[in-house]
Amino acid sequence: MFIETHLGGGAVMLRKRPATRNVGIDLDPDVIAMWRRRDDVAVELFHGDAATYLADNPPPSTALVFADPPYWPGSRRRARCYACDYDEADHHRLLAVLAGLDCAVMITGYPNEAYAEALAGWHVTDYPNCTQTGLVAERAWTNYPPPVVLHDYDHVGMDFREREALRRRRRSHVRKLQRAPALERNAIFADLADAFPDELKLAVERFEQ
Template sequence: MAPKNQPRPYPGGKGKAYPHVINLMPPHSTYIETHLGAGAVMRNKRPAARNIGIEIDPMVIDRWTKCEDHGFELIQGDAAEILPALDITQDTLVYCDPPYVPDTRRRARVYRHDYDAADHERLLAVLSAIPARIILSGYPSDLYDRLLEGWTVTELTVQTHVGPVKEYLWTNYKPGPVLHDYSFVGIDFREREAVRRRLRTVCTKLGRAQEVERRAAFDRLASSHPQEFLQAAERIR
């Protein structure tokens, strides 16, 4: 059950898969999540300077507006109509989790607002025309293969109540190691925990060292990895 005051989980919601989505996100100053539902990704990622959620279902928007302190801008309406009207630049990241293509879903009509093939085509045409970086979730389908030619596909296996299901994340860019949020690095829970432990050990040691030794370590890293150092510093500017 969703914690009190949080939007209820959705069938196909990203309650479990959100770390995989966050691990594909390049740095961005505006974040737009369309087809918001319970917004598992938006609630778990590091916020951008501006954060916008788009959802057609007024009941979903209503649940969000009852949680007063989320700090996101919410827009009620059709994502394909709203996106072209927003001020979108190359520094904008759009994450899109539409209802799945009808023949890829195991149960019929699970949303109050569903999508047919024409809706998917319309959405993908809009996504292909905006200058943003885009992450799009879905199941493997001929329609998406055809319309998203040239996009990068990241495959993941998600555990659901009917067993493991293969899901795709399409990106209109090649995901790399420079991320907006490093909190979930690792391909699964075990690896994420191992990464967290290693980082904690290194950071605790550095934190406890004498200042001059810590500065010496930063200085050495700045010489050996100048680009990474500058990018990390950029985030706190």
Template sequence: MAYLGAKSASGTPQAIINVIPPHDCYIEPFLGTGAIMQRKAPAQFNYGVDLNNDCIDNFPSCNLPNLKLINGDAFSFLENFDYAKHGRVVVYCDPPYPKETRTSKNRYKFEFSGDDHLRLLKLAKALPCFVIVSSYESELYAEQLADWWSFRFQAMTRGGVRTEVVWCNFNPGDIHFHTFAGTNYTDRQRIQRKAERMAKKFQAMPPMERQAVLALVLASLNE
């Protein structure tokens, strides 16, 4: 399904998945094509919300456990969700791009006004969980999320190369899906090969040596 703002362009899902922390529950309140949800490691609980019923009807299940697709309003869902009962929660917000940042004439079925963007950003800052927001660079987002960790990457769109910005209300450390660790394909391949070599060396060690190495690694994580 063609969809304005879909995160399926080469490298885009990897860039976003790379910052998602370990979690028990994953929420996309602006599901769209669900490119991130389809590609990331599944959580114990998975929620996809969108006002556009076409997005809900056309979303493949991908054999996700406890997947709930909701044709509804993001604000209402986020404001009424029981975060305490779902352990570690990650909310990934990919709202409609601000109109002033777009180069395409394509439109969303349900548009966002300036007030809607401001309301979302204020809500995102108040949520009691991990929150990730992506959009094009805009003065409003930069101002409202000034104290959040952020990074930029280049994404190919129908209108050419654009700069996407990802904001997080945490500093990414642990990687939820290790196969996406790295800044690009070459870097991910390098890390994967390095990890495989280290794993083989570890497996070849005598049991006592493995225990000693593992103890030191675990101890270093707490330093």
């Protein structure tokens, strides 16, 4: 189950592979109306306040909650970005609800002291984001360590160049294995299974789901 608590245009919802259940929440009725018109993605929509929704509907422990709330006051590049903005009290309430959840949680925003304090002990990943005002450093806070096994590797990399370079290397490894005689290829698979037993098991499980 995937829950995007501040859906907006749904940059993540639209790019990730669909989960068994996809839930999108937004306080802005226009955002919800825009999503209701889409027929290409199956998203359960909730019009309302994200913190209230999560408090009333605690997600199962297997869920991933992704929260990209309006920016912390003062850290915005422009005065007002969204029809529904957050004041400091809204942020604190949201963070308290998110920190109390029993599932995986990812929060994104600009680095700021209030979040650093409220999310002390969470894992932090900084990444560049291209916005209308230029390239800015954004931060993802997660209550789980950055995973090394993913169900989709197409988005790995900090920017387009890194993602393309990784794609090229992956294709080149596969082509080399395709060209190798079957016995050599299978010997390499056996060596890989010996060297990375847990990771290989997880990679194989992708086909069994």
